[in-house]
Amino acid sequence: MADSIDVLAALKLIYTIYALAVISVIAYFGYRITQKGEVKPAKKGIFWAYVASLIVIGTGMHFLTYNVVPWVPMDLNRANIKAEKTFDITYRDHKIIPNEKPMKVPCGKYVVFDAHSDDLTYGFGIFRQNNTMVAQMQVVPGSRNDLMWIFHKNGTYSVRSTEYSGPKGAQMIIEDAIVVSGCKEDDKYAMKGGE
Template structure:
């Protein structure tokens, strides 16, 4: 399974190239309209072929990567999946309360983070030690918000609110909240000194 860091690195490169192609279309159009007027504009067939290529590349990127993004397979089959463990988390008064800390997860097991807000809209984000995000969701008050996830690498992760909920929201962090073990590979960005 691809890691969100790997997917993001690849997508940054691919979308940069795609954006440069789109910008080239704008540049080409600008160059054509700034000419002295003696030349004929772009032929419609060339213009629409260029647009067709951009659309094909853009949609093709999504079709090629939809199954690589770590959360997509779980989301697509969520109704048929059963969680191995559920963790209950409560948000209230700009504080995050966990039913157990650390939340211990075995490699390859599906876990559900069930989050309830008792006052404001918050965010639930799992982050590595280097501050890169593993996954996140919005936490709406009065609703049960849940996120199913499967870890494939050992590591220790922290929780942070990812939604603006006022100035105090920036301090909503629970360090060493999730500890994953039993995998054959370590998440090098989520390891504590001395192993895990």
């Protein structure tokens, strides 16, 4: 399974190229309409070929990456996957209250983070030590809020609220909330103190 950091880096590059291609169309038309005198119109065939290539690239990115994005296979096959462990997490009065701390996650096994809010809409985000996000979901009162995940690298992760729930929401952080062990490889961005 691809790591979210790798997927994000690749998508940044692809979307930057795509955005520059779209901007080039706008720049071309802007240049053409500011010319003095009679300007020959752009050839329709070239214009439509350019538009078609943008459509193919735009949709092609999604078709090529849909199975690489870490959460897609889990979401598509969720009904057939049995989680090894479920962690219950309660949100109340701008506090995140896990049923165990740290949440010890076995390597390569599916786990479910089942979050419930008693008052406001919060967020459940899993973050590495370098503050990059692994996964997140919204936690809405009165709704099912669970996130299935599988870790393939050792690491220590924090949990943070990722939704605005007032000024106190910025302080909703549990350091060292999730500890993953038993993997052959370490997540270099999630290792605490060079462990």
